[in-house]
Amino acid sequence: MGARELSIVxxxxxxxxxxxxxxPAFLHPANIQDILVNSSFTVVxxxxxxxxxxxxxxxxxIGSMLAVCCVVAGNxxxxxxxTALVLLLSLAVGLVLGSINGALVAFARIPSIIVTLGTMxxxxxxxxxxxxxxxxxxxxxxxxxxxxxxxxxxxxxVWVAGVVAVVGAFVMRGTRVGRRIYAVGGNPRAAELAxxxxxxVVFGVFAACGALVGIAAILYATRFTVIQSxxxxxxxxxxxxxxxxxxxxxxxxxxxxxxxxxGVLLLSVIGSALTYKHVSAYWESAxxxxxxxxxxxxDTLRPSRAAKPGFSLFWRSP
Amino acid sequence: xxxxxxxxKEAVLAAVLVGVxxxxxALSPRFLSIQNLLEMTRHFVEIGLxxxxxxxxxxxxxxxxxVGSIMGLCAVILGWCWERCGLGxxxxxxxxCASGCLAGLVNGVLVAxxxxxxxxxxxxxxxxxxxxxxxISQGRPVFSYPESFYVLGQGYIGPVPVQLMVFAACAxxxxxxxxxxxxxxxxxxxxxxxxxARLSGTPVKTAKLLLYGFSGLMAGLAAVVxxxxxxxxxxxxxxGYELDVISAVVLGGTSVSGGEGSxxxxxxxxxxxxxxxxxxxxxxxPAEVQAVIIGSLLVFAVGLDSLLRxxxx
Numbered sequence: 001m002g003a004r005e006l007s008i009v010x011x012x013x014x015x016x017x018x019x020x021x022x023x024p025a026f027l028h029p030a031n032i033q034d035i036l037v038n039s040s041f042t043v044v045x046x047x048x049x050x051x052x053x054x055x056x057x058x059x060x061x062i063g064s065m066l067a068v069c070c071v072v073a074g075n076x077x078x079x080x081x082x083t084a085l086v087l088l089l090s091l092a093v094g095l096v097l098g099s100i101n102g103a104l105v106a107f108a109r110i111p112s113i114i115v116t117l118g119t120m121x122x123x124x125x126x127x128x129x130x131x132x133x134x135x136x137x138x139x140x141x142x143x144x145x146x147x148x149x150x151x152x153x154x155x156x157x158v159w160v161a162g163v164v165a166v167v168g169a170f171v172m173r174g175t176r177v178g179r180r181i182y183a184v185g186g187n188p189r190a191a192e193l194a195x196x197x198x199x200x201v202v203f204g205v206f207a208a209c210g211a212l213v214g215i216a217a218i219l220y221a222t223r224f225t226v227i228q229s230x231x232x233x234x235x236x237x238x239x240x241x242x243x244x245x246x247x248x249x250x251x252x253x254x255x256x257x258x259x260x261x262x263g264v265l266l267l268s269v270i271g272s273a274l275t276y277k278h279v280s281a282y283w284e285s286a287x288x289x290x291x292x293x294x295x296x297x298x299d300t301l302r303p304s305r306a307a308k309p310g311f312s313l314f315w316r317s318p
Numbered sequence: 319x320x321x322x323x324x325x326x327k328e329a330v331l332a333a334v335l336v337g338v339x340x341x342x343x344a345l346s347p348r349f350l351s352i353q354n355l356l357e358m359t360r361h362f363v364e365i366g367l368x369x370x371x372x373x374x375x376x377x378x379x380x381x382x383x384x385v386g387s388i389m390g391l392c393a394v395i396l397g398w399c400w401e402r403c404g405l406g407x408x409x410x411x412x413x414x415c416a417s418g419c420l421a422g423l424v425n426g427v428l429v430a431x432x433x434x435x436x437x438x439x440x441x442x443x444x445x446x447x448x449x450x451x452x453x454i455s456q457g458r459p460v461f462s463y464p465e466s467f468y469v470l471g472q473g474y475i476g477p478v479p480v481q482l483m484v485f486a487a488c489a490x491x492x493x494x495x496x497x498x499x500x501x502x503x504x505x506x507x508x509x510x511x512x513x514x515a516r517l518s519g520t521p522v523k524t525a526k527l528l529l530y531g532f533s534g535l536m537a538g539l540a541a542v543v544x545x546x547x548x549x550x551x552x553x554x555x556x557x558g559y560e561l562d563v564i565s566a567v568v569l570g571g572t573s574v575s576g577g578e579g580s581x582x583x584x585x586x587x588x589x590x591x592x593x594x595x596x597x598x599x600x601x602x603x604p605a606e607v608q609a610v611i612i613g614s615l616l617v618f619a620v621g622l623d624s625l626l627r628x629x630x631x
Contacts, residue, residue: 058437104617104621108621108624108625109624109628110617110620110621110624111574111575111620113381113574114568114574114616114617114620115617117561117564117565117568117613117616118613118614118616118617118620119613119617120561120613121561121565121609121610121612121613121616122609122610122613122614122617124606124609125605125606125607125608125609125610125613126606126610128606128609129604129606129607129610237441237444237445240441241441241442241445244438244441250435250437250438251435280453280456282449282452282453282456282457282553283449283452283453284449285445285446285448285449285452286445286446286448286449286450286452286453287449288445288449289442289443289444289445289446289447289449290442290446292438292441292442292445293428293439293442293443293446296434296438296439296442297432297434
């Protein structure tokens with residue numbers, strides 16, 4: 001566990017104890033479960049975003065992508081498709097959309113912030129147009145049951161998020177693919193010279209991120225009985241914030257899946273704590289912003305070789 | 319680009335703008351009336367005011383995601399000062415612009431002296447300023463301003479909307495500074511290579527600080543124009559505007575990796591986007607279709623530019 005992970009865990013513990021002592025209902029299992037369920041889909045997307053940012057890119061289209069996958073999945077479920085097929089369909093739609101981003105970044109060589117700015121607008125426009133701004137209602141019970149189901153007393157969505165996080169962490173830490181992602185983000189020229197196919201790695205992380213957003217969409221869509229047409233507005237910022245708080249360098253080359261998961265949990269716990277302390281929800285985004293600044297400033301204060309940002313695919317190093 | 323076509327980026331953009339205008343005029347005969355064209359500009363001035371400093375910032379290879387939130391914060395401060403201070407509306411206007419400038423300077427200090435990537439700094443302050451705007455106003459809008467204040471957002475000088483004059487003056491000023499002054503050259507130098515600029519004696523940190531401060535000031539001015547136009551100060555003013563601003567700048571030929579771009583390009587980019595929006599609205603096409611078209615145009619334009627650049631190099 002790195003310094004960042006350790007400090008987030010400590011901060012989380014202090015926060016849980018401090019709020020828990022003054023308002024015991026905060027630590028009630030029901031509230032803890034609520035926090036975990038609400039962060040499950042963010043965790044899944046954050047795993048994908050971590051890969052993209054570590055490789056030196058960024059994806060700001062995931063909020064719109066989540067909406068597209070949700071609406072497609074919701075309508076497929078209403079059309080009577082079996083739940084397993086709906087899941088696969090959502091994953092496939094995410095994979096295709098992510099691949100489009102990836103192809104534009106890797107092969108058309110457009111900076112990822114521009115590509116995903118464009119596709120964010122395109123996908124949001126398409127989904128609002130297709131739904132006419134109406135919610136997807138009357139989802140079949142077999143579909144929404146997925147959100148309510150439990151295994152060993154833990155909600156299914158938490159299991160899914162846990163499995164995705166563990167697999168993601170293993171891929172990034174323990175496999176050749178993972179090392180290549182770090183290498184590309186650290187220094188793409190050096191990676192190229194070392195025989196890594198940089199273009200395919202970049203394409204791959206965007207495609208993987210899309211597929212993970214497809215999974216996140218199912219977790220999101222099965223929480224309630226309706227899907228709003230503005231689902232996922234601002235979701236990309238929440239996920240990027242969590243990933244940065246979790247210690248991933250926005251310039252690429254550094255960051256862990258575990259850190260990102262902790263980042264998501266920290267944001268959720270703070271959100272819930274603010275509610276319990278009767279702080280108006282209006283202040284929540286200010287608190288999140290301060291947290292990001294604290295995280296990054298602490299980064300620059302720490303003398304470290306690894307903190308030196310390399311050349312980035314979408315941004316020039318300062 | 320110049321080696322393939324014997325013309326600059328701005329000429330290509332102007333041709334695109336003419337093409338878009340012809341298409342829009344074919345779709346709706348009302349598009350080309352003088353009155354419609356002038357009214358069209360009313361809506362892009364707020365985006366345009368923020369796009370001017372954004373052009374300079376992106377040329378230095380930076381970015382400012384917080385402009386929309388600063389606009390919201392300034393709108394709230396304008397309303398708050400007008401309601402609570404009792405020092406008159408013009409004091410409130412000054413307070414709004416000053417707080418915008420201060421908010422921008424905070425970004426500048428963190429970017430220039432904190433050495434934190436601008437994307438992260440302004441991502442964080444985007445959340446902070448929006449949170450402050452919501453927290454201060456508690457989501458409550460402020461109405462009813464004196465009649466004289468509405469001149470800025472709803473009045474005319476001859477047939478021309480007042481805010482268009484404000485924007486034109488700002489655009490000419492910023493364009494001149496960028497093209498003809500040492501400060502302008504310094505901005506390009508920083509974007510081309512920050513290290514080289516520093517070693518050759520350019521005050522890189524001061525320049526960055528000034529640029530982000532200027533960006534905040536213009537967001538404050540945009541907030542004043544916005545409040546005057548819609549007669550309401552509310553915390554969600556400018557929500558999502560940062561993306562419109564960046565789209566206009568990038569469509570105008572400014573490269574996100576820095577060192578390249580012009581104010582003329584940004585103005586042409588702005589005009590292209592608003593001509594598309596206005597023409598499609600007149601033709602009865604919904605806003606969602608406009609989002610799809612403008613998003614595609616952005617990706618296509620930058621993709622084509624990067625393709626041509628690779629051919630020439």
